[in-house]
Amino acid sequence: MSDSTTAITGATALVGPELRPVENAVLIMTEGRISALGSSDDVAIPAEAQQVEARGMTLIPGFIDAHVHIGFFPPRRVLRAGVTTVRDLAWPPEIIFPMAERSKAPGFQGPLILAAGPMLTAPGGYPTRAGWAPSGTGLEVSGPEEAAVAVGRVKEQGAEVVKIALNPPAGPVLDEDTLKAIVSAAHERALEVTGHVYGLAELRKALDAGVDELAHMLMGTDRISPDLAARMAAEHMTVVPTLAIRSGGELKAALGNLGRFAAAGGRVVYGTDLGNAGASPGIDRREIRLMGRAGLSPAQIIESATAAAAAHLGLKDRGVLEVGAHADVVLIRGDPLADPKALGRVKKVWRAGIPAL
Template sequence: MKKALLPLSLMLLSVQAQALTLIHAGQIIDGRSDTPMQQATLVLDANLIQAIEPGYRAAAEGDSVIDWRDGTLMPGFIDMHTHLTFRGGEGAYLEPYTLNPADVALRGVLYGQKTMNAGFTTVRDLGDMGNASVALRNAINKGWVQGPRIYTAGTSIATTGGHADKTNGRNLELEGDPGPKEGVINGAAEAYKAVRQRYKEGADLIKITATGGVLSVAKSGENPQFTDEELKAIVAAARDYGFKVAVHAHGKEGIRRAILAGVNTIEHGTYMDKDLFPLMKKHNVALVPTLMAGEYVTEKAKIDGFFPELVRPKAAEIGPKIQTTFAAAYKAGVRIAFGTDAGVFEHGDNAREFSLMVAAGMPPMKAIQSATSVAAEVLGEPKIGILEPGRFADVVGVRGNPLKDIQLLERVSLVIKDGKVVKIPRGEQAD
């Protein structure tokens, strides 16, 4: 039996091009070029960028137009170091005893929305509780809730008593003896098991704490906490499972060991110096500086009782050094990928990091690129970070020119993620 043919009019409708979104921009910073494009049109087709054209393209029937002729468009920002399910500040040290992973994940929905509304359409989440960030990522990907595109490490990996050993500071009855499943390892075999456990739990990358840290209830903020053998085992296992490795590290020796083991990023890097800068460059390891975290803990260390007494001196010593190290690293040519450690401070304030980077000597365009094309390349995601045809339609906009006033990035007023407008000034929806 022959199939009935559709009427010609219906056939034409079925192949008709989908309506486009045109954004008329006064300036476009594409995330890669050092020279912005002036008076141009960004063309979005569903969730992809179709074109960038000089001048202001006229809309065809059915197209939508967003008038951004007095502003600047950029790729959606990428924050390479967040904790979307964590909250610092008063009472934070009690939360493991008062909140369940479900509570933390649900609160993360709010923090994710704040982060995305600030212009950050993609984040790396580097350490959570109870796999809450994996649940949050999955809910966002399924469209259940709104939030940034998340690449999560799940539970961080530490050594016994190390920075991410969550039992630090507990009494003997509660301390227990956490192992690889909980993210605590001792020896190469347990390193493999911990990486495989993260794979089993659905992580996107591995996060380890190679040195002491500021906020953990432990004495040292900089001592090396993994042996060479443990680090090499983590990196080898990570490569087997297609993971990149992000490394919390303040102290120089822990940084050196991690670089030589083959990791991908150093987070914070506080005591990195001229001896390590060439090593970072040789092994193509990026620095994720987290200047806002340094600024925050420096200020809070001045307040009596804000931090536990074991934490306070570490915050006062390490916090002020991070920006100075960043300035020297950038001057030495170390690759910089934008990251804030949001969750240590208030979620949604992430864009202040741009101002701190510029104050330390990084030009505004390079700071923007660190949060767009550079971050995307370090992350290993070829579909984000640059405004060009074929990439995801992740777009942020500010009124004015951030190359002249970097603080404008703290007032993002247009956010588009995956082709969907999630923030736009009231009354300025696409025509």
């Protein structure tokens, strides 16, 4: 099936990392890659191509969700609703790493899965006692001397990133020395560190230790000042907002914090925390609406889930519609640059040129 050629015609394609609209486009997929892309005046349709007529619709790169717990949903539901790559940020290693391995096959009916494996935490800390987390979702690290072994173990199992927890309301947290030892062990192995970081005290600790990413905008209701947002941006800390899982005062705080971080030039990468209450499988309408409320433009929202996400996750030839890229393509109804709600109206999805069923 991956050897077949498909031509999508008539849609507006958002081309390249800058999402340049090309009207009445022809996008051709062959052997899992985009083999031709341009205006219908410039691109010939091969005689053997299976044609998909898509007038009035928009072609976007498949969404990348940088924070999920894929074990809560059938992977095909996630793919079918427009997400072609996910990063799982905590699940028992004996389940998630084999699943991530299987997901590499182009015919896999689900997104490509990158995984952190277990979350590194203090003994008894989050998520070892969390109701949602199956046993093995947390990996306890009791001191700096255990850091390298723990990081080495998850790296060997297949971790693409190291997840840590600094979540005082849910139990003890990693001390400064242990956190620093984890971060340096990760960086020595070319892994970045992402964190569940609760409030301002934990954020300062994470920045001091060199944590690369917030897996959520701060939880709780602490306010990140413009100065602190500028420090985060200057130190190249990336934020995965996960707004969809919040409500009330915590949502309000997260919206303000995200707005100030984005205004400071910080890198925002789309992520929903799928598996937690509030997030839905696939391109998440609520997350998108809330990112807009925080002040991100439609183009910034799309970029955060495509080109910026691929760059941040080190994914080559993904997150972009261009010749040579993986044919991870989503067809939606309407114009998402005019109205980001269109992103939730997924008509058809291809991963590696193969239609999602």
